[in-house]
Amino acid sequence: MSKIYMDHAATTPMRQEVLDAMLPYFGTEFGNASSVYGWGRRAHQALDEARDTVAELLGAAANEIIFTSGGSEGANMAIKGIAWAYQTKGKHIVTSAIEHHAVLDSVLSLKKHGFDVTVLPVDEEGLVSPATVEEALRPDTILVSIMHANNEVGTIQPIREIGAIVREHGAFFHTDAVQTAGVLDLNVGDLNVDLLSLSAHKLYGPKGVGALYCRKGVRLEPLIHGGAQERRRRAGTENVAGIVGLAKALELARQEQGAENERLTTLRDRLIQGLQKIPATKVNGSLVHRLPNNVNVCFQYIEGESMLLNLDLKGIAASSGSACTSGSLDPSHVLLAMGLTHEIAHGSLRLTLGRSTTETEIDYVLQEIPVIVERLRQMSPLYQG
Numbered sequence: 428m429s430k431i432y433m434d435h436a437a438t439t440p441m442r443q444e445v446l447d448a449m450l451p452y453f454g455t456e457f458g459n460a461s462s463v464y465g466w467g468r469r470a471h472q473a474l475d476e477a478r479d480t481v482a483e484l485l486g487a488a489a490n491e492i493i494f495t496s497g498g499s500e501g502a503n504m505a506i507k508g509i510a511w512a513y514q515t516k517g518k519h520i521v522t523s524a525i526e527h528h529a530v531l532d533s534v535l536s537l538k539k540h541g542f543d544v545t546v547l548p549v550d551e552e553g554l555v556s557p558a559t560v561e562e563a564l565r566p567d568t569i570l571v572s573i574m575h576a577n578n579e580v581g582t583i584q585p586i587r588e589i590g591a592i593v594r595e596h597g598a599f600f601h602t603d604a605v606q607t608a609g610v611l612d613l614n615v616g617d618l619n620v621d622l623l624s625l626s627a628h629k630l631y632g633p634k635g636v637g638a639l640y641c642r643k644g645v646r647l648e649p650l651i652h653g654g655a656q657e658r659r660r661r662a663g664t665e666n667v668a669g670i671v672g673l674a675k676a677l678e679l680a681r682q683e684q685g686a687e688n689e690r691l692t693t694l695r696d697r698l699i700q701g702l703q704k705i706p707a708t709k710v711n712g713s714l715v716h717r718l719p720n721n722v723n724v725c726f727q728y729i730e731g732e733s734m735l736l737n738l739d740l741k742g743i744a745a746s747s748g749s750a751c752t753s754g755s756l757d758p759s760h761v762l763l764a765m766g767l768t769h770e771i772a773h774g775s776l777r778l779t780l781g782r783s784t785t786e787t788e789i790d791y792v793l794q795e796i797p798v799i800v801e802r803l804r805q806m807s808p809l810y811q812g
């Protein structure tokens with residue numbers, strides 16, 4: 428069996444069609460989109476077309492799309508941009524305990540500047556209840572940021588319901604849709620969101636590029652000053668090739684999303700059912716409101732890191748949570764927020780499937796993991812197998 432990549436929530440390989448669409452903009456069409464001559468006009472044209480594509484896929488208008496360097500910048504821009512633009516209206520921001528650190532740390536960074544932050548709890552499946560959001564809202568709440576689906580446990584949040592509550596209250600609502608772009612239908616009208624961020628490299632596009640939807644009439648204080656690009660909301664010469672790649676990747680994902688979700692859900696459930704046969708194993712996240720490609724389990728009496736090293740020896744690339752926290756010994760803030768103990772959370776394993784995943788790969792993984800789990804448990808002083 429050749430190498431198996433099961434970490435698509437961390438990043439995805441770029442599709443050939445995406446690379447092909449991008450290549451001219453690294454070569455003959457190298458112009459600066461702000462220039463008036465032919466090279467510039469053609470680069471500008473490519474940007475316009477990409478913006479139209481992204482806008483259409485989100486049910487938005489072209490002038491509501493801001494191109495960014497990815498999901499982290501999108502979250503930072505939405506949160507800090509709203510905070511600085513509307514601070515005279517109020518200084519209270521609401522988010523959840525299971526957000527990606529791009530959101531969580533952006534919100535928390537504002538505390539130093541006198542903002543008041545409410546971090547909402549989640550239930551044992553990782554769901555934020557709309558009622559909890561409603562209770563947290565105050566007259567001075569200017570922004571609520573709740574992710575569409577979680578990158579570690581795959582739980583999909585009731586964004587539409589939460590959005591309706593936030594809108595009714597008169598605050599702005601941002602959702603981090605990095606894990607759902609290209610997977611679920613993202614119509615910003617249906618979702619009741621004012622701001623939505625996404626990233627190309629999570630959907631078979633290039634790294635270092637993304638988009639932020641910002642509803643017409645919503646002001647954003649820019650993070651990056653120095654030019655009139657992106658309607659004065661983000662200065663800097665546009666990443667034309669990257670933006671073209673993002674639009675292409677989104678377009679392809681949309682075309683294939685129905686059939687691919689069905690295929691992945693079948694593989695996901697085969698993997699979950701197989702892993703559940705291992706004793707003292709817990710599946711994390713909702714089994715109902717779940718991304719089609721996410722499997723997250725805890726094996727009691729095992730360290731996630733030793734599991735990963737053993738899987739790597741068998742040619743399987745996986746994660747113990749998020750790519751951002753591996754390398755640190757802290758257990759996942761997501762699993763802790765869901766009520767898992769430190770000890771159990773340490774034994775977590777995330778397998779995220781993708782376009783390359785086959786049934787043969789799932790069966791190989793299901794053949795190797797029980798052996799590794801048993802071997803590691805035999806070495807654990809806590810395990811009485």
Ligand SMILES: *Cc1c(COP(=O)(O)O)cnc(C)c1O
Pocket residue numbers: 436437496497498499500527529574576577578603605606626627628629635637
């Ligand atoms: C990957 C990820 C991000 C960060 O996106 P980048 O483009 O890597 O900066 C933000 N939120 C979620 C949910 C993610 O999975």
